[in-house]
Amino acid sequence: MQDRTESRLDRIRGSAPPRRHDARTIAALTRNPGCARRGVLDAAGVDKDLLARQVGFPAAFGQSRFAIVRGNVFEARVKADGCVDLLRMFHECLGSEPGGTEPGGTAAGEPLLVTGDAEPDETLAARHERTVAALRTASGTDRPVLITHPLLRLAVGGQDVHLEPDLVLVRPGGLFHVVEIKSFPVIDGQAEGEKVAAAAIQAAVYVLALRRLLGRPDAVSHDVVLVCPRDFSNAPMATRIDVRRQLLVLDHQLARLSAVDALVAALPPDLTFDLAPGPDGRPTRPAAELAAGLSRLDARYTPDCLSMCELAFRCRHEAAGRTAALGPSVREELGGVETVAEVLELAAGTRAPTADQAEAADRLRTTARMYAAGLAAGPATEHAAGDRGPTP
Structure with missing residues:
Protein backbone atom coordinates (compact mmCIF):
# COMPACT_ATOMS: atom_id res chain seq x y z
CA MET A 1 0.00 0.00 0.00
CA GLN A 2 2.83 2.39 0.92
CA ASP A 3 4.62 1.76 -2.40
CA ARG A 4 1.36 2.28 -4.31
CA THR A 5 0.73 5.57 -2.51
CA GLU A 6 4.26 6.77 -3.20
CA SER A 7 3.85 5.89 -6.88
CA ARG A 8 0.57 7.82 -7.10
CA LEU A 9 2.09 10.83 -5.35
CA ASP A 10 5.01 10.77 -7.78
CA ARG A 11 2.55 10.84 -10.70
CA ILE A 12 0.58 13.69 -9.15
CA ARG A 13 3.79 15.72 -8.82
CA GLY A 14 5.13 14.67 -12.20
CA SER A 15 8.77 14.97 -13.19
CA ALA A 16 9.36 18.25 -11.33
CA PRO A 17 11.50 17.96 -8.18
CA PRO A 18 9.46 17.66 -4.94
CA ARG A 19 9.03 20.58 -2.57
CA ARG A 20 10.15 19.73 0.94
CA HIS A 21 7.96 20.22 3.98
CA ASP A 22 9.13 22.40 6.81
CA ALA A 23 7.70 23.50 10.15
CA ARG A 24 5.80 26.37 8.47
CA THR A 25 3.95 24.08 6.06
CA ILE A 26 3.09 21.59 8.81
CA ALA A 27 1.80 24.37 11.05
CA ALA A 28 -0.33 25.66 8.18
CA LEU A 29 -1.56 22.17 7.30
CA THR A 30 -2.71 21.47 10.83
CA ARG A 31 -4.62 24.76 10.98
CA ASN A 32 -6.90 23.47 8.21
CA PRO A 33 -6.86 19.67 8.46
CA GLY A 34 -10.07 19.24 6.45
CA CYS A 35 -8.53 20.60 3.24
CA ALA A 36 -7.93 17.59 1.00
CA ARG A 37 -6.46 19.85 -1.70
CA ARG A 38 -3.60 21.03 0.46
CA GLY A 39 -3.12 17.59 2.01
CA VAL A 40 -2.59 15.89 -1.36
CA LEU A 41 -0.48 18.64 -2.92
CA ASP A 42 1.79 18.89 0.14
CA ALA A 43 2.17 15.13 0.40
CA ALA A 44 3.12 14.96 -3.29
CA GLY A 45 5.57 17.86 -2.93
CA VAL A 46 3.90 20.01 -5.60
CA ASP A 47 5.19 23.58 -5.86
CA LYS A 48 1.95 25.38 -4.88
CA ASP A 49 3.39 28.84 -5.51
CA LEU A 50 4.26 27.99 -9.12
CA LEU A 51 0.94 26.16 -9.53
CA ALA A 52 -0.98 29.24 -8.32
CA ARG A 53 0.84 31.43 -10.84
CA GLN A 54 0.17 28.99 -13.66
CA VAL A 55 -3.59 28.96 -13.05
CA GLY A 56 -3.73 32.76 -12.89
CA PHE A 57 -3.96 33.37 -9.13
CA PRO A 58 -0.48 34.41 -7.97
CA ALA A 59 -0.10 35.30 -4.32
CA ALA A 60 2.49 37.44 -2.56
CA PHE A 61 3.39 34.68 -0.15
CA GLY A 62 6.45 33.76 1.88
CA GLN A 63 9.47 35.69 3.05
CA SER A 64 11.10 38.36 0.93
CA LEU A 250 -0.73 20.13 16.92
CA ASP A 251 -1.00 16.57 18.24
CA HIS A 252 -4.80 16.65 17.93
CA GLN A 253 -4.79 18.08 14.42
CA LEU A 254 -2.14 15.69 13.12
CA ALA A 255 -4.21 12.80 14.45
CA ARG A 256 -7.23 14.16 12.59
CA LEU A 257 -5.45 14.47 9.27
CA SER A 258 -6.86 12.06 6.75
CA ALA A 259 -4.33 9.45 5.73
CA VAL A 260 -2.76 10.35 2.41
CA ASP A 261 -3.34 6.87 1.00
CA ALA A 262 -7.11 7.23 1.54
CA LEU A 263 -7.15 10.63 -0.15
CA VAL A 264 -5.06 9.44 -3.09
CA ALA A 265 -7.11 6.27 -3.59
CA ALA A 266 -10.22 8.35 -4.27
CA LEU A 267 -8.55 10.43 -7.02
CA PRO A 268 -8.64 9.75 -10.76
CA PRO A 269 -5.58 7.70 -11.76
CA ASP A 270 -4.62 10.18 -14.49
CA LEU A 271 -4.53 13.23 -12.19
CA THR A 272 -1.24 15.10 -12.39
CA PHE A 273 0.15 18.57 -11.67
CA ASP A 274 3.38 18.12 -13.57
CA LEU A 275 5.16 21.50 -13.57
CA ALA A 276 8.31 20.34 -15.35
CA PRO A 277 9.72 23.25 -17.38
CA GLY A 278 10.12 23.34 -21.13
CA PRO A 279 13.05 24.85 -23.07
CA ASP A 280 11.89 28.37 -22.15
CA GLY A 281 11.88 27.53 -18.43
CA ARG A 282 8.08 27.71 -18.15
CA PRO A 283 5.91 24.71 -17.20
CA THR A 284 4.67 22.90 -20.30
CA ARG A 285 1.33 21.69 -18.90
CA PRO A 286 -1.53 23.99 -20.01
CA ALA A 287 -3.13 26.17 -17.34
CA ALA A 288 -6.58 24.80 -18.22
CA GLU A 289 -5.48 21.24 -17.40
CA LEU A 290 -3.97 22.34 -14.10
CA ALA A 291 -7.14 24.25 -13.17
CA ALA A 292 -9.29 21.24 -14.07
CA GLY A 293 -7.09 19.07 -11.86
CA LEU A 294 -7.52 21.43 -8.92
CA SER A 295 -11.28 21.22 -9.26
CA ARG A 296 -10.98 17.47 -8.59
CA LEU A 297 -9.45 18.13 -5.16
CA ASP A 298 -11.88 19.29 -2.47
CA ALA A 299 -10.76 22.55 -0.88
CA ARG A 300 -11.83 23.94 2.49
CA TYR A 301 -11.23 27.67 2.18
CA THR A 302 -11.28 30.01 5.17
CA PRO A 303 -10.03 33.61 5.37
CA ASP A 304 -7.02 32.38 7.40
CA CYS A 305 -5.78 30.62 4.27
CA LEU A 306 -4.69 33.98 2.84
CA SER A 307 -1.85 34.15 5.35
CA MET A 308 -0.67 30.54 5.11
CA CYS A 309 -1.37 28.97 1.70
CA GLU A 310 -0.12 29.84 -1.77
CA LEU A 311 -3.36 28.69 -3.41
CA ALA A 312 -5.61 30.80 -1.18
CA PHE A 313 -6.63 33.29 -3.89
CA ARG A 314 -7.68 30.49 -6.22
CA CYS A 315 -9.69 28.80 -3.48
CA ARG A 316 -11.26 32.09 -2.44
CA HIS A 317 -12.39 32.63 -6.03
CA GLU A 318 -14.02 29.20 -6.02
CA ALA A 319 -15.68 29.83 -2.64
CA ALA A 320 -17.22 33.17 -3.67
CA GLY A 321 -20.84 33.35 -2.58
CA ARG A 322 -20.51 30.53 -0.05
CA THR A 323 -20.87 30.98 3.71
CA ALA A 324 -17.68 28.98 4.35
CA ALA A 325 -15.68 31.82 2.80
CA LEU A 326 -16.81 34.13 5.62
CA GLY A 327 -14.88 32.23 8.26
CA PRO A 328 -15.30 29.31 10.70
CA SER A 329 -17.58 31.19 13.12
CA VAL A 330 -20.05 32.10 10.34
CA ARG A 331 -19.94 28.56 8.97
CA GLU A 332 -20.72 27.12 12.41
CA GLU A 333 -23.51 29.62 13.13
CA LEU A 334 -25.11 28.92 9.76
CA GLY A 335 -24.72 25.16 9.75
CA GLY A 336 -26.66 23.68 6.86
CA VAL A 337 -26.83 26.95 4.92
CA GLU A 338 -24.24 26.69 2.18
CA THR A 339 -24.58 29.92 0.16
CA VAL A 340 -25.00 33.63 0.84
CA ALA A 341 -28.02 33.65 -1.50
CA GLU A 342 -29.74 31.11 0.76
CA VAL A 343 -28.90 33.27 3.79
CA LEU A 344 -30.59 36.33 2.27
CA GLU A 345 -33.67 34.35 1.20
CA LEU A 346 -34.05 32.71 4.61
CA ALA A 347 -33.63 36.07 6.36
CA ALA A 348 -36.28 37.65 4.13
CA GLY A 349 -38.66 34.71 4.63
CA THR A 350 -38.85 34.02 0.90
CA ARG A 351 -37.32 30.56 1.23
CA ALA A 352 -38.70 27.66 3.27
CA PRO A 353 -35.91 26.21 5.45
CA THR A 354 -35.11 22.51 5.52
CA ALA A 355 -35.06 20.66 8.83
CA ASP A 356 -31.28 21.22 9.10
CA GLN A 357 -31.68 24.94 8.40
CA ALA A 358 -34.56 25.65 10.79
CA GLU A 359 -32.48 26.94 13.72
CA ALA A 360 -30.24 29.08 11.52
CA ALA A 361 -33.28 30.43 9.66
CA ASP A 362 -34.91 31.50 12.92
CA ARG A 363 -31.76 33.42 13.92
CA LEU A 364 -31.51 35.03 10.50
CA ARG A 365 -35.13 36.23 10.52
CA THR A 366 -34.70 37.65 14.04
CA THR A 367 -31.54 39.45 13.00
CA ALA A 368 -33.23 40.81 9.86
CA ARG A 369 -36.15 42.18 11.90
CA MET A 370 -33.80 43.87 14.38
CA TYR A 371 -31.73 45.32 11.55
CA ALA A 372 -34.82 46.65 9.78
CA ALA A 373 -36.11 48.16 13.03
CA GLY A 374 -32.78 49.83 13.63
CA LEU A 375 -32.76 51.33 10.15
CA ALA A 376 -36.32 52.60 10.56
CA ALA A 377 -35.60 54.19 13.92
CA GLY A 378 -32.21 55.62 12.97
CA PRO A 379 -33.22 58.75 11.00
CA ALA A 380 -36.04 59.60 13.42
CA THR A 381 -33.74 59.31 16.42
CA GLU A 382 -31.17 61.51 14.73
CA HIS A 383 -33.85 64.09 13.82
CA ALA A 384 -35.20 64.15 17.37
CA ALA A 385 -31.72 64.64 18.76
CA GLY A 386 -31.22 67.53 16.36
CA ASP A 387 -34.47 69.22 17.49
CA ARG A 388 -33.21 69.48 21.04
CA GLY A 389 -30.67 72.06 20.00
CA PRO A 390 -27.28 72.59 21.53
CA THR A 391 -26.65 71.44 25.07
CA PRO A 392 -26.32 74.44 27.43
Missing part, protein backbone atom coordinates in the same frame (compact mmCIF):
# COMPACT_ATOMS: atom_id res chain seq x y z
CA ARG A 65 14.72 37.92 -0.10
CA PHE A 66 15.61 40.84 2.14
CA ALA A 67 13.99 39.12 5.14
CA ILE A 68 15.83 35.87 4.39
CA VAL A 69 19.19 37.63 4.15
CA ARG A 70 18.47 39.60 7.33
CA GLY A 71 17.55 36.37 9.11
CA ASN A 72 20.74 34.63 8.00
CA VAL A 73 22.88 37.58 9.12
CA PHE A 74 21.17 37.66 12.51
CA GLU A 75 21.56 33.90 13.00
CA ALA A 76 25.28 34.17 12.19
CA ARG A 77 25.55 37.00 14.75
CA VAL A 78 23.85 34.88 17.40
CA LYS A 79 26.15 31.90 16.79
CA ALA A 80 29.36 33.92 16.56
CA ASP A 81 32.33 33.16 18.82
CA GLY A 82 31.15 29.68 19.67
CA CYS A 83 27.67 30.86 20.70
CA VAL A 84 29.07 32.73 23.72
CA ASP A 85 26.23 35.28 23.70
CA LEU A 86 23.67 32.53 23.22
CA LEU A 87 24.93 30.53 26.19
CA ARG A 88 24.83 33.65 28.37
CA MET A 89 21.23 34.28 27.30
CA PHE A 90 20.28 30.71 28.18
CA HIS A 91 21.52 31.33 31.71
CA GLU A 92 19.34 34.45 31.95
CA CYS A 93 16.33 32.85 30.27
CA LEU A 94 16.32 29.32 31.70
CA GLY A 95 18.15 29.82 34.95
CA SER A 96 21.08 27.56 34.04
CA GLU A 97 24.70 28.54 33.63
CA PRO A 98 26.63 26.68 30.94
CA GLY A 99 30.06 25.89 32.27
CA GLY A 100 28.83 26.57 35.80
CA THR A 101 26.05 24.96 37.79
CA GLU A 102 22.56 23.81 36.92
CA PRO A 103 19.66 24.58 39.27
CA GLY A 104 19.78 22.07 42.12
CA GLY A 105 23.57 22.10 42.26
CA THR A 106 24.36 19.80 39.33
CA ALA A 107 27.83 20.52 38.03
CA ALA A 108 28.10 21.47 34.37
CA GLY A 109 31.22 21.13 32.28
CA GLU A 110 32.36 23.34 29.44
CA PRO A 111 29.67 23.63 26.73
CA LEU A 112 30.04 21.56 23.57
CA LEU A 113 28.99 22.81 20.11
CA VAL A 114 27.94 20.14 17.60
CA THR A 115 27.02 20.93 14.00
CA GLY A 116 24.19 19.08 12.32
CA ASP A 117 24.54 20.93 9.01
CA ALA A 118 24.70 18.81 5.86
CA GLU A 119 28.12 17.56 4.86
CA PRO A 120 29.22 17.36 1.19
CA ASP A 121 27.31 14.65 -0.72
CA GLU A 122 25.54 13.53 2.47
CA THR A 123 22.10 11.97 2.01
CA LEU A 124 19.13 12.93 4.15
CA ALA A 125 19.08 9.44 5.66
CA ALA A 126 22.76 9.63 6.62
CA ARG A 127 22.36 13.11 8.05
CA HIS A 128 19.34 12.00 10.08
CA GLU A 129 21.28 9.04 11.48
CA ARG A 130 24.11 11.39 12.46
CA THR A 131 21.59 13.66 14.20
CA VAL A 132 20.11 10.73 16.15
CA ALA A 133 23.57 9.66 17.27
CA ALA A 134 24.46 13.21 18.35
CA LEU A 135 21.22 13.63 20.30
CA ARG A 136 21.60 10.34 22.13
CA THR A 137 25.24 11.02 22.96
CA ALA A 138 24.43 14.54 24.18
CA SER A 139 21.76 13.27 26.57
CA GLY A 140 24.38 11.32 28.49
CA THR A 141 27.01 14.06 28.94
CA ASP A 142 27.64 16.11 32.06
CA ARG A 143 27.98 19.41 30.19
CA PRO A 144 25.64 21.54 28.05
CA VAL A 145 25.53 20.66 24.35
CA LEU A 146 24.35 22.87 21.49
CA ILE A 147 23.41 21.05 18.27
CA THR A 148 22.98 23.36 15.28
CA HIS A 149 20.54 22.44 12.49
CA PRO A 150 19.78 18.84 13.51
CA LEU A 151 17.68 16.93 10.97
CA LEU A 152 14.50 15.52 12.51
CA ARG A 153 11.62 13.47 11.10
CA LEU A 154 7.90 13.69 11.71
CA ALA A 155 5.12 11.57 10.20
CA VAL A 156 2.48 13.81 8.60
CA GLY A 157 -0.50 12.16 6.95
CA GLY A 158 1.36 8.86 6.69
CA GLN A 159 4.48 10.44 5.15
CA ASP A 160 7.85 11.14 6.82
CA VAL A 161 8.77 14.83 6.73
CA HIS A 162 12.28 16.13 7.42
CA LEU A 163 12.59 19.15 9.69
CA GLU A 164 15.52 21.37 10.59
CA PRO A 165 15.31 23.49 13.77
CA ASP A 166 17.85 26.24 14.27
CA LEU A 167 19.28 24.83 17.48
CA VAL A 168 18.69 22.23 20.16
CA LEU A 169 20.11 22.82 23.63
CA VAL A 170 20.80 19.74 25.75
CA ARG A 171 21.31 20.59 29.41
CA PRO A 172 23.26 18.38 31.83
CA GLY A 173 20.94 15.61 32.92
CA GLY A 174 19.51 15.20 29.43
CA LEU A 175 16.79 17.88 29.26
CA PHE A 176 16.32 19.15 25.68
CA HIS A 177 15.19 22.65 24.66
CA VAL A 178 14.29 23.72 21.12
CA VAL A 179 15.75 27.11 20.16
CA GLU A 180 14.22 29.26 17.41
CA ILE A 181 16.12 32.25 15.97
CA LYS A 182 13.90 34.89 14.34
CA SER A 183 14.83 38.27 12.85
CA PHE A 184 11.68 40.17 13.84
CA PRO A 185 12.42 42.67 16.65
CA VAL A 186 11.27 42.82 20.25
CA ILE A 187 10.68 46.53 20.91
CA ASP A 188 10.26 47.70 24.51
CA GLY A 189 9.67 44.10 25.52
CA GLN A 190 6.90 43.54 22.96
CA ALA A 191 6.93 41.71 19.62
CA GLU A 192 4.25 41.44 16.95
CA GLY A 193 1.72 38.95 18.28
CA GLU A 194 1.06 37.18 14.99
CA LYS A 195 4.77 36.56 14.41
CA VAL A 196 5.29 35.26 17.94
CA ALA A 197 2.30 32.93 17.54
CA ALA A 198 3.69 31.61 14.24
CA ALA A 199 7.12 31.05 15.85
CA ALA A 200 5.50 29.22 18.76
CA ILE A 201 3.61 26.74 16.58
CA GLN A 202 6.71 26.13 14.45
CA ALA A 203 8.74 25.47 17.58
CA ALA A 204 6.00 23.11 18.79
CA VAL A 205 6.43 21.13 15.57
CA TYR A 206 10.11 20.66 16.41
CA VAL A 207 9.34 19.74 20.02
CA LEU A 208 6.86 17.09 18.90
CA ALA A 209 9.30 15.67 16.33
CA LEU A 210 12.09 15.56 18.92
CA ARG A 211 9.87 13.85 21.50
CA ARG A 212 8.83 11.18 19.03
CA LEU A 213 12.41 10.64 17.89
CA LEU A 214 13.73 10.17 21.43
CA GLY A 215 10.69 8.20 22.57
CA ARG A 216 10.74 10.10 25.88
CA PRO A 217 8.33 13.06 25.90
CA ASP A 218 9.49 14.19 29.34
CA ALA A 219 13.06 14.60 28.02
CA VAL A 220 12.06 17.50 25.74
CA SER A 221 10.92 20.64 27.53
CA HIS A 222 7.71 22.43 26.56
CA ASP A 223 9.64 25.65 27.22
CA VAL A 224 11.27 26.73 23.96
CA VAL A 225 13.72 29.61 23.60
CA LEU A 226 12.93 32.34 21.08
CA VAL A 227 15.91 34.53 20.14
CA CYS A 228 15.15 37.89 18.45
CA PRO A 229 16.85 41.27 17.97
CA ARG A 230 16.37 43.68 20.85
CA ASP A 231 14.69 46.98 19.92
CA PHE A 232 16.24 48.50 16.77
CA SER A 233 19.66 46.93 17.18
CA ASN A 234 21.08 43.61 16.01
CA ALA A 235 21.81 42.59 19.59
CA PRO A 236 20.02 39.32 20.41
CA MET A 237 17.74 38.66 23.36
CA ALA A 238 16.16 35.38 24.47
CA THR A 239 12.61 34.75 25.66
CA ARG A 240 11.15 31.56 27.07
CA ILE A 241 7.82 30.48 25.55
CA ASP A 242 5.57 27.76 26.91
CA VAL A 243 4.18 25.78 23.92
CA ARG A 244 2.02 23.25 25.79
CA ARG A 245 -1.16 24.64 24.25
CA GLN A 246 0.34 24.55 20.75
CA LEU A 247 1.50 20.96 21.32
CA LEU A 248 -2.02 19.86 22.28
CA VAL A 249 -3.47 21.50 19.16
